[in-house]
Amino acid sequence: MIVRILGEGQLEVPESAVAELNQLDGILESAVERGDEAAFRPALSALVARVRELGTATPPDDLRPSELIIPGPEATMDEVRRMLTDEGLIPG
């Protein structure tokens, strides 16, 4: 599965990691829903770190779209909240 970390590029992550990433994603989502800044930061760091750990960077000339897009490690809660709304994350 291809995952994009915003601002950093795409990584190929094994399918076997999806369940774990989903779990981390869930923790992050609920932190954003509760507006819990204290939980948000570590949750985001954990998700980004795990994707980096499990993934291998795709070649830069690879034009495949990502199946999962996650915010960069420095994203604010507001930015992530905006990404979660139906506006969509990527313009176009």
Place this chain on the structure above:
Amino acid sequence: MVFRAKANKALDRMEDPRETLDYSYQTQLELLQKVRRGVADVATSRKRVELQVNQLQQSSDKLDRQARDSLAAGREDLAREALTRKAGLQTQLDDLQQQYASLQGEEEKLTQASQRLQTKVDAFRTRKETIKATYTAAEAQTRINEAFTGISEEMGDVGMAIQRAEDKTEQMRARAGALDELMSSGALDDMVSGPHDDIQAELDRMGAGHGVDHELERMKAELAQGSAPREIEGAQAGDGAATQGSTAQTASASPAGDTAQAGEPE
């Protein structure tokens, strides 16, 4: 999963993707140019901050030297004043150095993003030519969809990176401008350089003062060798001059900052 690309929406509206290939490629090239301008902008801001850091560092070093000179001359009050000013500059310096590191990081990220986009745009151009030459509209659809989604995702990401960098650079520019103004208005300058440098003026005066004292001592000694009646007269005149000299020195020495504002010539 929550975070999913939604780039496909736009693609659904296209009738014959082949028609839009060239147009899309144009858009990509425009974005690429914008990214390059963004990188250049960030680099310019970074260099400006770098210059300011150097200027402040020089001022801080100078105050340090003056504090040492003052101490060596037994003027702890002047040394304290110099060190107080140095501490004020240090706050500005720390802040600027943080900005510098942040701009450097931004520049690096944007450079990498620009390279990624460049490679993807090149790959897209190759793909586009192949698709146009090889496939019918129906066949091209699926192949183009993927390339489009991939490239628009990258463009979206890079676009956001640029926006972020532009916002940050704008803030830095405002702060750098404020600091430049502060420097050229003399508020910072007054402390450390030029004819307004009161600490240096005081140090110089002390050097000159020593010379005057020395001269006075010599004159007094000369007069003491003269005749008795003239001795009294001469001694009085000598005392008067000495008192005058020391009063002048005390007056200018005590609140060192005040005299500087009066524009004491060196």
